[in-house]
Amino acid sequence: MPCRTCGGKGFFFWDENIIAECGDCDNMETRIVRFQAYQDQAVLTAMYEDDFYPIASLMIEAGELADLFVKPLLRGDPIPDPEGFRGRIISEAGDVLWNLAVLLDDNGISLEEVANYNIHKLERRLKNGTILGNGDR
Numbered sequence: 001m002p003c004r005t006c007g008g009k010g011f012f013f014w015d016e017n018i019i020a021e022c023g024d025c026d027n028m029e030t031r032i033v034r035f036q037a038y039q040d041q042a043v044l045t046a047m048y049e050d051d052f053y054p055i056a057s058l059m060i061e062a063g064e065l066a067d068l069f070v071k072p073l074l075r076g077d078p079i080p081d082p083e084g085f086r087g088r089i090i091s092e093a094g095d096v097l098w099n100l101a102v103l104l105d106d107n108g109i110s111l112e113e114v115a116n117y118n119i120h121k122l123e124r125r126l127k128n129g130t131i132l133g134n135g136d137r
């Protein structure tokens with residue numbers, strides 16, 4: 001992903017690969033760079049033949065994740081086993097992440113690009129005081 005200021009490609013990282021400085025224009029920006037390894041591994045396990053599979057599965061898995069929270073809320077049930085609940089959240093969130101990763105890959109988009117686009121949008125909203133709104137992109 002090129003520098004957002006000058007389009008340069010050489011970045012130097014100042015911390016744990018989060019804040020980087022462009023070697024061409026000294027622009028400092030947040031850069032998320034650790035998603036690629038996950039996406040590369042996720043794609044290796046993608047065995048579906050129907051292009052529709054990841055978006056359908058993403059919706060199902062997002063529903064299963066939501067279900068963990070919504071069903072107890074609707075029924076008023078206490079969450080019986082916090083450690084087991086945590087494990088179920090991790091499992092369902094992982095399924096959401098896998099489907100998102102392969103869906104993006106099918107469309108030539110990296111998780112890294114999405115993460116950076118999103119964090120820059122949120123940083124801009126925070127800076128502009130519009131973090132609670134949805135008026136900008």
Ligand SMILES: [Zn+2]
Pocket residue numbers: 003004005006007008022023024025026027
């Ligand atoms: Zn630059």
